[in-house]
Amino acid sequence: MAADNSEFEVVIVGGGAAGIATAASLHKREPSLKIAIIEPSGKHYYQPGWTMVGGGVFDSGQTVRDMASVMPDYVSWIRQSVTAFEPDTNEVVLADGSRVKYIFLVVAAGIKLDWDAVEGLSDTLGRNGVTSNYRFDLAPYTWQLVQELRSGRALFTQPPMPIKCAGAPQKAMYLSCSEWERRGVLSDIEVEFHNAGGVLFGVADYVPALMEYVARYGISLDLNERLTAVDGGAKTATFETENGSKTVDFDMLHVCPPQTAPDFIRSSPLAGEGGWVEVDQETLRHKRFDNIFALGDCCSAPNAKTAAAARKQAPIVATNLLAAILEKPLPSKYDGYGSCPLTVERGKIVLAEFGYRGKLLPSFPDWALDGRKPTRRAWVLKADILPKIYWEAMLKGREWLVKPGKLG
Template identity: 50%
Template sequence: MSTTTKPMELKTQSPPASTQTNGRPGVEGSTSRTSQPVIHHQIVVVGGGAAGISAAAQLLERKRNLDIAIIEPSDKHYYQPGWTLVGGGIAPLAKFIRDERTVIPKGATWIQARVAELDPDHNRVITESGQIIEYDYLIVAPGIQIDWHLIEGLPEALGKGGVTSNYSKDYAPYTWETIRNFKGGTAIFTYPATPIKCGGAPQKIMYLADDVFKSKSGVGVNTKVLFCTATPTLFAVPEYSAALEKVVERRGIQVKFKHNLKAIRPETQEAIFEVTTDNGKEEVSLHYDMIHVAPPMSAPDFVKRSPLAGPGGWVDVDKATLQHTRYPNVFSLGDASSLPTSKTAAAARKQAPVLAENLLAAMQSKPPVAQYDGYTCCPLITGYNSLIMAEFAYGGKLAPSFPLDPTRERYSMYLAKVHLLPWLYWNRMLKGKKFEADIFKPINKLVHRY
C-alpha cells in the first residue's frame, strides 16, 4: 500500500493582509491574537482524525455545497490501529502515516490550529492563538487525551530500559526492539482503570510478544508473562472474555485482575500497582524486565472544561442520535464522545453516517432520522496467524459481519486485520464511501476457507 497520495483540492480562505500564515495553500494558518477577524463556517469540525474526517466526508458525499471547516493542528494523519502491527514487527510505522492534506475531503477547508475553548453558548470555537471561529453547526471529534503523567515516573522512563507503549507512534518501534531483543525474565502488560481507545490493544501486543518469546527468540522457557489489568475480566463482552481466557490459559500467561498501575521505578525495575481487594486497596510492587504500558486516558482538557462536557468529561450526546443533549446544533462522535461503547475506528465508521444524516435533518429543522446501535469492532490478535474479530453493539450484543462463530480464532481474520482493514480505512472510510456490501463478499469466501 502506497504511503503517498495525490493532494486533494482544498477550499481556501485568503487571510487578511495584516496576518501571516504557515505558507501552505489550502490551510488557514494561526495568526496573532491582535489582528484576527472572526471566521465563520456553516459546519465546524473539531478534529481531523478518523472520526472528524469520516464525518466531514459523509456530509460532503450527501451534499457537496456544504461549507465545512476542519480544525486539526497536526500535518500528519495516522492509522492508529496499525501501531500494534508496528510494535509486533509486522509492518513499519511509515505504512500508517499520510500527510493530513491528502485526507481532507475535497471541498472542506482545513484550519491548522489547536482548539483552546469551546463556547457553544455563542456558537464559536477559540484557538490557542486567539482566533475566533463561529459556526452554525459543530461536530466535536478531537479524539482522546493520553494522560502519561498520571503514572508516576512513566514519562521519564518511556523508550528505554524495557519500558514502552504502543499508544504512541514514538514508542511503537521501540516495543518491537524490546520484544526482539528480550533475553528472558518478567514481561508485564498493563490495562488502566479508565476508558481507553482500542481496548484490546494491550492484549494484542502481549500475545505477539509471547509468540516471539516461545517460538522465535527461544527465551520462553525463561520468561514469565503477566497481564495486569485494572478490570475484573479480560474483556467487557462475556463471550469474547471467555474466548480470551482460553488463550491465556493455553499460553500460560498469568492474569492479575484489579491491578491498576500507579508508578514506574526504572532504577529498580519495579511497577507499582494499586490493587483492589475485599479488604480495600493495597499497594503491590512487581519486578519487570520489560513492561508495555496502556496509560490512563480522558477527554481532551478543552472538552472537559467546556459546557459540552457531561459525566466523566466526555461530550454529552444522545447515544442513538449523536446529538448533544443540551445544544441541538452540536454533534459528537469518536473517542471524545460519551457514547457507551468501545472507542475504536470501527465505531467511528458506523457513527459517521448516523451523524451526517441527523445533522442534515437538523439543518432542515427536522427530528433525527438515523440511530446508532453501538456497533464497534476490536480485532483481537491472538498470535501471528490468528485473530478473534470481536464485533458487538450496545449491551454487549454480538454483531458479527460474517456468518460464522465470531469468538473463534481465525487466520482469515488475521489477514483481514493486517491487509484489508488499513486499505478500507484510507480508501473507503476516510472518503465517506460505503463498503460492506461489495467489499465483504470476497472476504466471506476467504473466511469459509480458514
C-alpha cells in the same frame, strides 16, 4: 488559513479518523456545504496499525501520512488548536485567540493519553525496557524489546476504562508471546497481565477463546490491579491492588496509559459526566445544544472507543446533521457498534464485534467468519483489508458495511 470572523455551515473539531470521515460523509450527501476542519497536526496516523508495528508485522511508516494528503480539498483546513467552546454564540475559540463561527458543530477531538497520571512513567518511556503501542514513536521499541528478550519478566498493563481500543493492551501481550513461543524462549519468560478491571474482556462471548491463549502462553492474569508508578532505573512497577500496593520487578513493561477526555472539552459547557461531550447515545446529538454533534473517542456514548466505531458513527452523524439543518426528525440510530480484532497469535485473530450492552453485532455469518474463534480469515481482514478500507474508503466517504440504522 485565517480564522477571525470566519463562519461555516459546519465546523468539525478534529482531523483524525472520525472528523475526516464525517466531512466525507457530509460532502457525499450535500456537496454544497461550507465545511471547516480544525486540526493542528501535520500528520495523520492509522492508529489501529500500531499493534501490528509492536508485533513486527507492519513498519511504522505504513501507519502515517501527511495530513495534507488526507485532508479533503472541499474543506477549509484551519491548522490550529481549539482552546474553548462558546455554544451560546456558536463560536469556537482557537489558540491564537481568534474565533470561528459555525451554524452546526461536530466535535471529534479524540482522547487524552494521560502518561503523567502514572508516577515516573513519562521519564522512562522509550528506554529501560518501558514501552507502549499507544504511541507512534514507541511501537517500534516494543518490537525491539520483544526481539531482545530471552528470559525474565514481561509485564503488560491496562488502566481503568474507558480507554481507546480496550483490547489493545492484551493484543500487545499475545503478539509478544507468539513471537517468544516461535523462538522457543517463552518458557523462560514470566508474562503477567495487570488489568485494573475485574474481567479479561468486557464481552463475555469472547473470553473463552482468549482464556485458551492465556493458558497456552502461561500468562499470570492479575485483575483489579492498577499501575500507579514506574521506576525505570530500578526496573520496578508499582500497582494498587485490592489488598494495598505491591511492587514488581520487570525486564520489559508495556503500558497502556490512563485516558480521559481532552482538557479543553472537560472544562467546557459541552461536557457531561466524566468530562465527555454529552450526547444522546443513539443520535449522537448533544443533549443540550441541538446544533452540536459528537463522535469518536471524545463523546459520551457508552460504546467501545475504536476506529471501527467512528467508521460506523460518521454517516450517522452526517445524516442526522443534515436532517437537523432542514429541521426534520433525525433519521439515523447508532447501535453502539465497535470492533476489536484481538491478535491472539501471529496469523490468527478473535474478531470481537459488539454493540451496546455487549450485544454481538457480527459483520459476517458464522460460516464465513466466526468472530468468537481465532481465525486466519480475521487476520487477513486486519492485516490486509482494513488498512485499505481506512485510507481509501472511510476517509473518502465510501461507507462499506456501515449504512446508518433507522430510528424508530
